Amino acid sequence: MRKWIWILLICSNTTLAAEHSVSAIIDTRLSHTQGIDSYANGGLGKFRFDEGNQLSLAQAGLTYKVDWENPLSAQVTANGYIDGTRDGIGLTEAFIKYRGLPLDNGLRLHAKLGLMYPSISLENIATAWSSPYTLSYSAINSWLGEEFRHLGAELTLERLGKFHSSKHDFSVSAAIFQNNDTVGAMLAWHGWTISSRQTLSHETLPLSNMPSLDGGSLDEQARDSDPFIELDNRFGYHVHAKWKIKGKGEFSFGYYDNNADTTIVKNGQYTWLTQFYHAGMRFRLPYKIELISQFMNGDTLMQSPQAIDVVNNEYQSAFLLLSRRWDKHRLTMRVEHFDVTDNDLTPDDDNNEKGQALTASYQYRLLKNWFIQAEYNYLDSTRPARIEQNLPSTLTEQQYQLATRWYF
Amino acid sequence: MIKHSKVKYRLIAGIVFPLLSSPVLSNNFMVIDSNNTPMANMVVYLTPTNEEYKQQQLKMPVKKPVEVHQENKQFSPYITVMQKGYQLKFVNDDDITHHIYSASGPKRFSFKLRKDSSQKDLVFDQAGHISMGCNIHDWMSGHVLVVDTPFFGVTNNLGMVEFNSIPEVQYRLDIWHPQLQTNNNTYSQTVTTPLLETLTIQVNASMDEIPTQQSLDDFEFLEGY
Numbered sequence: 227m228r229k230w231i232w233i234l235l236i237c238s239n240t241t242l243a244a245e246h247s248v249s250a251i252i253d254t255r256l257s258h259t260q261g262i263d264s265y266a267n268g269g270l271g272k273f274r275f276d277e278g279n280q281l282s283l284a285q286a287g288l289t290y291k292v293d294w295e296n297p298l299s300a301q302v303t304a305n306g307y308i309d310g311t312r313d314g315i316g317l318t319e320a321f322i323k324y325r326g327l328p329l330d331n332g333l334r335l336h337a338k339l340g341l342m343y344p345s346i347s348l349e350n351i352a353t354a355w356s357s358p359y360t361l362s363y364s365a366i367n368s369w370l371g372e373e374f375r376h377l378g379a380e381l382t383l384e385r386l387g388k389f390h391s392s393k394h395d396f397s398v399s400a401a402i403f404q405n406n407d408t409v410g411a412m413l414a415w416h417g418w419t420i421s422s423r424q425t426l427s428h429e430t431l432p433l434s435n436m437p438s439l440d441g442g443s444l445d446e447q448a449r450d451s452d453p454f455i456e457l458d459n460r461f462g463y464h465v466h467a468k469w470k471i472k473g474k475g476e477f478s479f480g481y482y483d484n485n486a487d488t489t490i491v492k493n494g495q496y497t498w499l500t501q502f503y504h505a506g507m508r509f510r511l512p513y514k515i516e517l518i519s520q521f522m523n524g525d526t527l528m529q530s531p532q533a534i535d536v537v538n539n540e541y542q543s544a545f546l547l548l549s550r551r552w553d554k555h556r557l558t559m560r561v562e563h564f565d566v567t568d569n570d571l572t573p574d575d576d577n578n579e580k581g582q583a584l585t586a587s588y589q590y591r592l593l594k595n596w597f598i599q600a601e602y603n604y605l606d607s608t609r610p611a612r613i614e615q616n617l618p619s620t621l622t623e624q625q626y627q628l629a630t631r632w633y634f
Numbered sequence: 635m636i637k638h639s640k641v642k643y644r645l646i647a648g649i650v651f652p653l654l655s656s657p658v659l660s661n662n663f664m665v666i667d668s669n670n671t672p673m674a675n676m677v678v679y680l681t682p683t684n685e686e687y688k689q690q691q692l693k694m695p696v697k698k699p700v701e702v703h704q705e706n707k708q709f710s711p712y713i714t715v716m717q718k719g720y721q722l723k724f725v726n727d728d729d730i731t732h733h734i735y736s737a738s739g740p741k742r743f744s745f746k747l748r749k750d751s752s753q754k755d756l757v758f759d760q761a762g763h764i765s766m767g768c769n770i771h772d773w774m775s776g777h778v779l780v781v782d783t784p785f786f787g788v789t790n791n792l793g794m795v796e797f798n799s800i801p802e803v804q805y806r807l808d809i810w811h812p813q814l815q816t817n818n819n820t821y822s823q824t825v826t827t828p829l830l831e832t833l834t835i836q837v838n839a840s841m842d843e844i845p846t847q848q849s850l851d852d853f854e855f856l857e858g859y
Contacts, residue, residue, distance in 0.1 A: 245731060245748055249855065289857060293731060295746055297769075327735050327744050327769055334769075343859075351851070351859045358853035388767065388775060389737060391842065395772070472773065473846055510850055551852055595855070633855035 245293045251353045252632040253422075255284035255361065261623030265416040266423055267311040268432035270612055272581075272605050273362070273625045274311060274421040282309035284361070284422060284629060287318075287354025299323045300340075303354050305424055316426030318355065318375070319343065332389025336382040338401075341427060344374055344464045344482055345399060348506045348518050349547070353633055359518070359558040360587040361422055361601045361627050364545040366504075366522050366562075368421040373412050373453050375427060376462070378403025387472065395470040399480075400463065407457040407486050410498035410526030414537045415451075417579040418564035420603055420625075425453055437614050438574040443536060448494025457497045458487035466504075475509030475517075488529040496536075500526040511548075518547040538570035539577050556589040564607075574614075581607030595634050601627045661797045662832040665789050665809055672793025673837060676814075677715045677779050679786035680797065680805040683824070699723040699755060702776060704732045704747065708847040709766065709776025713812065718761045718782045724754040732768045739764035740780070763819070765812065770858075773849050777812045794832070802827050809835065813842035 257280045263269030264276050271277070286306040293299040300322045306315035321340025328334040343350075347367040349357040355371070357363055363371060380401035387394045415433055425431060430450035438444040466480025483501040490497045502524020509517045521544040528537040545562035561584055568577040583605040590598045603625040610619045665673045699721040703710045707728060716722060726732055726747040734754075735744035740762035745754055758764070761782040768774040785805070787795040809821040816839045825833060 245746075249857065251855070293746070297733075325733075325769060327733075328737065328767070330738065345859070347859070351856050352853060353855045353857050355857070355859070358851075358855070386772065388772075388845070473848070473850070475850065508850065516850075 243295050247291045247293070249289045249291070249353045250632075250634055251285055251287045251356050253283070253285040253287075253356070253361075253629055255282050255627055255629040256280070257282065257284075257628075258626045259623070260625070262617055262621070264311045265412075265419050265434070266309075266421070268434050270416055270434050270609070270615065270617060272417075272419045272421075272583075272607060272623050273603065274419070274423045275309065275625065276311055280310045283307060284309060285354065285356060286315075287356060289354055297325050297327065299325070305354055305426060307423060309423070312423075312429075312432075314426050314429060316428050317341070318424050318426060328384075328386050328389065330389070332386040334384045334386060336380075336384065338380040338382075339378075341375060341377055341405075342380070343370060344376070344401065344403075345380065345466065346370055346374075346480065346482075346504050346506070346520075348478075348508055348520055355424055356631075357422075359547060359549050359556075360560060360585055361599055361629055362420045362585060362603050362625070363422055364520065364547070364560060364562055365418040365420055365543045365564045365583065366520050366545065368419045369413055369543075371421065371424040372419070372431065373409045373425070374406060375425070375454050376403035376406040377456075378405075378461075380464075393472040393474075395468075395472070397468045397470075398465070399467075400465050402461045402463050403484075404456045404459070404461060405454045406462060406484050406500075407455055407497045408451050408453055408495055409484055410500040410528065410537075410539070411451040411496070412453070413541060413566065414526065414528070414539055414575075414577045417566055417577070417607070417609055418541075418543060418581065420583050420585070420605055427454060429453075435615055436575070436611070438572075442574045443572045444575060446491060446494060447496060452495050455495060457492050457495060458490045460485050460487055462486070473510070475507065478504075478506045480504050482524070488527055489531060489533060491531060496528045498526050498528045498537075500524065502541075514550060516549045516551075518549070520545055535570040536572050537575065537577060538568075540567045540569060541565065554591040556591075558585070558587040558589070560585040560587075576611045578611075579607060579609045581605060581609075592630075595632060597629075597631045597633070599627075599629045599631060601625075601629070603627070659799065659828045661800060661827050661829040663789075663795050663797075663807070663829075664832050664834045665793045665795070666834060666836050667841070668836065668838045670836075672789070672791070673811075673841075674789055674791045674793060675713060675811065676789045676793070676795075676837075677713060677781075677786065677808075677810040678789060678795045679715070679781045679783055679808050679810070680800065680825070681781075681783045681785075681808070682801065683804045683806055701725055702778070703727050704734070704768070704774070707732075707768075707771045707774060707849065709774055712775070712844070712847070713777050713779065713788065715779045715781060715786050715788060716758060717784050717786070718780050719757070719759050721755050721757050722778060724756070726750070726752045731770065732774070733770045735767055735769055737765045737767050739778075741778075744769070763810075763812070771849065773845075774847050775845055779810055781808075797827075800827060807835070809837055811841065813844055815840045815842060
């Protein structure tokens with residue numbers, strides 16, 4: 227992975243005329259969490275902060291971008307956290323982008339090459355993958371932030387409607403990638419979360435104290451999951467299509483398959499075959515209300531070297547977000563549902579889960595690039611596996627957050 | 635900066651045709667639609683039907699460059715009209731880069747215009763309609779109409795356009811708008827000046843919706859994910 231970063235840095239230093247720019251977000255946050263210890267620190271709590279009060283540097287994100295005179299650009303994004311659960315600083319994305327000019331028939335080609343997120347989130351569109359709407363992302367996008375990142379190439383073909391006096395733009399994308407072979411492990415073992423932490427490219431993710439890791443069915447599994455590794459040397463793929471209606475909104479639909487070979491286990495890291503459909507829409511409703519909704523449904527499979535299903539889960543989640551801005555004020559509400567259904571016969575690894583969450587967020591724009599944001603998160607979930615760690619199967623967690631966010 | 639609705643094209647025909655002895659007269663045109671509603675921001679241009687005048691136009695003095703700005707991620711003005719052979723200046727008033735390109739028309743170009751008042755001059759030496767976009771901000775759209783005559787203007791909010799001191803000859807009058815649903819987005823008729831009173835021209839064609847140059851996103855710090 228480091229090799230890629232060096233290639234990017236060398237490219238950016240070439241003598242071609244280029245514009246160099248830096249954008250950043252500094253999010254300082256005060257939080258009060260009522261629940262249990264965070265998943266981020268090996269607990270089973272659904273939020274990123276442990277129970278109690280926490281003052282944190284919730285995100286220090288920085289993107290360095292080089293934009294050449296030709297249609298090429300490159301960017302590297304780093305993030306840092308001092309949050310009391312897992313402090314760290316590191317890279318989250320690094321890629322080269324090609325954005326061709328539209329041809330006379332309105333077709334345009336884009337390409338992206340490097341370490342990147344699959345293009346799925348409709349919330350994480352601001353600097354360093356932050357969300358302009360809420361402090362904590364939806365369950366779907368929290369999972370993307372935790373377990374998804376890959377080294378790959380994405381090609382997008384777009385048809386711009388304005389070349390045909392049409393309001394409709396259509397695009398199709400296809401990506402192939404590696405380094406996402408353990409994705410699904412954290413969703414199985416701690417379930418869905420409502421978080422604002424992105425896993426740094428060098429990080430590993432601590433598992434909770436599951437008894438099955440000590441002489442049980444998961445005895446071979448390491449204590450940490452290494453999310454961005456390549457175990458089987460096979461390429462996964464992601465395809466998605468988008469339909470944009472100018473001035474109104476967009477619909478998107480896609481399919482992700484990491485195409486992993488589940489017979490491989492190396493150094494305690496199993497290969498997980500993870501596949502899902504995702505759909506999303508974004509619309510400008512009357513009264514300037516913005517609607518964002520995403521849905522995801524899929525499965526994940528982890529097998530023993532003898533090809534016996536150890537984990538075989540189905541999962542789904544959906545959220546509906548409504549946001550309205552009045553000059554300097556923005557109010558956002560989000561409701562969501564999530565579940566995991568455990569279909570394997572492993573007796574000491576119950577991954578079943580069901581829950582829903584509500585988020586209410588208020589943002590005030592103090593200065594052009596300085597925001598104050600207050601947010602309330604409510605989440606109730608049922609997860610029988612919590613019982614074996616002396617935690618309640620049914621649990622309600624709540625979180626209050628007050629943040630100042632500085633963008634530049 | 636040239637505001638779209640306030641564009642005033644001063645015509646300098648008086649300088650060009652000093653030998654004409656007729657008093658300075660203004661010729662007013664009013665453009666209305668089939669419901670008798672004034673049509674604003676319509677390009678109106680007059681081309682002498684007599685070849686002799688066309689030749690004289692070539693000796694026109696150099697005009698200041700016409701400017702089209704990129705401001706608040708919009709082309710401003712939305713429609714620019716200019717005479718063939720003159721220079722158009724692109725000015726980026728935003729604090730971000732734009733990647734301007736021509737999508738159609740006789741002049742093809744693309745360039746990145748960096749933030750904070752970067753400028754780019756282009757000479758348009760062929761008449762025609764050039765539709766422009768920004769490859770970074772797809773909602774941006776602008777139009778340049780290059781005409782082969784010095785006599786052009788844009789109607790105001792009352793649908794009015796005024797031509798001062800133009801030669802008293804017969805012209806082909808063209809009314810143009812990128813959203814006008816006619817052949818080549820143009821409505822034409824013959825007129826002869828001087829006009830004794832405002833000539834009202836009814837355009838019996840529908841107009842497409844004028845695209846709003848606005849993104850759905852109203853948050854400033856987006857990264858283009």
